[in-house]
Amino acid sequence: MADYFTVRDGKKVTYRPTVQYAHGIYWYGSQLDIHQARKLTSYNNASIQVCAPVLSGIIWALENPDRGLVEADEMDFARNLEICMPFLGPVVGKYGDWTPLQDRGVLFPEDLDKSDPVAVQELPRGVTF
Numbered sequence: 001m002a003d004y005f006t007v008r009d010g011k012k013v014t015y016r017p018t019v020q021y022a023h024g025i026y027w028y029g030s031q032l033d034i035h036q037a038r039k040l041t042s043y044n045n046a047s048i049q050v051c052a053p054v055l056s057g058i059i060w061a062l063e064n065p066d067r068g069l070v071e072a073d074e075m076d077f078a079r080n081l082e083i084c085m086p087f088l089g090p091v092v093g094k095y096g097d098w099t100p101l102q103d104r105g106v107l108f109p110e111d112l113d114k115s116d117p118v119a120v121q122e123l124p125r126g127v128t129f
Contacts, residue, residue, distance in 0.1 A: 002017055028092070
C-alpha cells in the first residue's frame with residue numbers, strides 16, 4: 001500500500017508513508033473446519049485454505065502471461081476469489097478489541113507508551129532486560 005501513497009519527483013522519492021495494519025482489528029477469513037475440508041478434498045485438512053490461493057495465483061498467471069511480476073493489489077481479486085471460494089468454507093469478517101499493546105511486556109519488561117497503541121507499531125521505544 002505504501003507504493004500507492006509514495007510521492008516522487010522524477011525517480012527521487014520525496015515522501016513514502018509508513019503503512020500500518022494494526023488500528024484495532026478487523027479479521028476477515030475462512031472458517032473452514034476439518035470436516036468441511038475433507039468433504040471438499042478427501043484426506044485433506046484445513047491447509048486447503050493455503051493451497052486454494054496458491055492455485056488461484058497460478059491460474060491468474062496462466063491467464064495473464066504478459067503481466068510479468070505484479071503486487072497482489074494489482075491482481076484481479078474477483079477472479080482470485082472466484083477460484084478460491086469453493087475451497088474456503090464460510091468466509092466471515094469480525095471486529096475485535098486487539099491492539100499492538102496486548103500481551104506486550106509479558107516475557108520481559110518494555111518501555112512502552114501505553115497511551116498510544118498505534119505508536120508501538122513504528123519502532124520499539126526501548127527494551128530493557
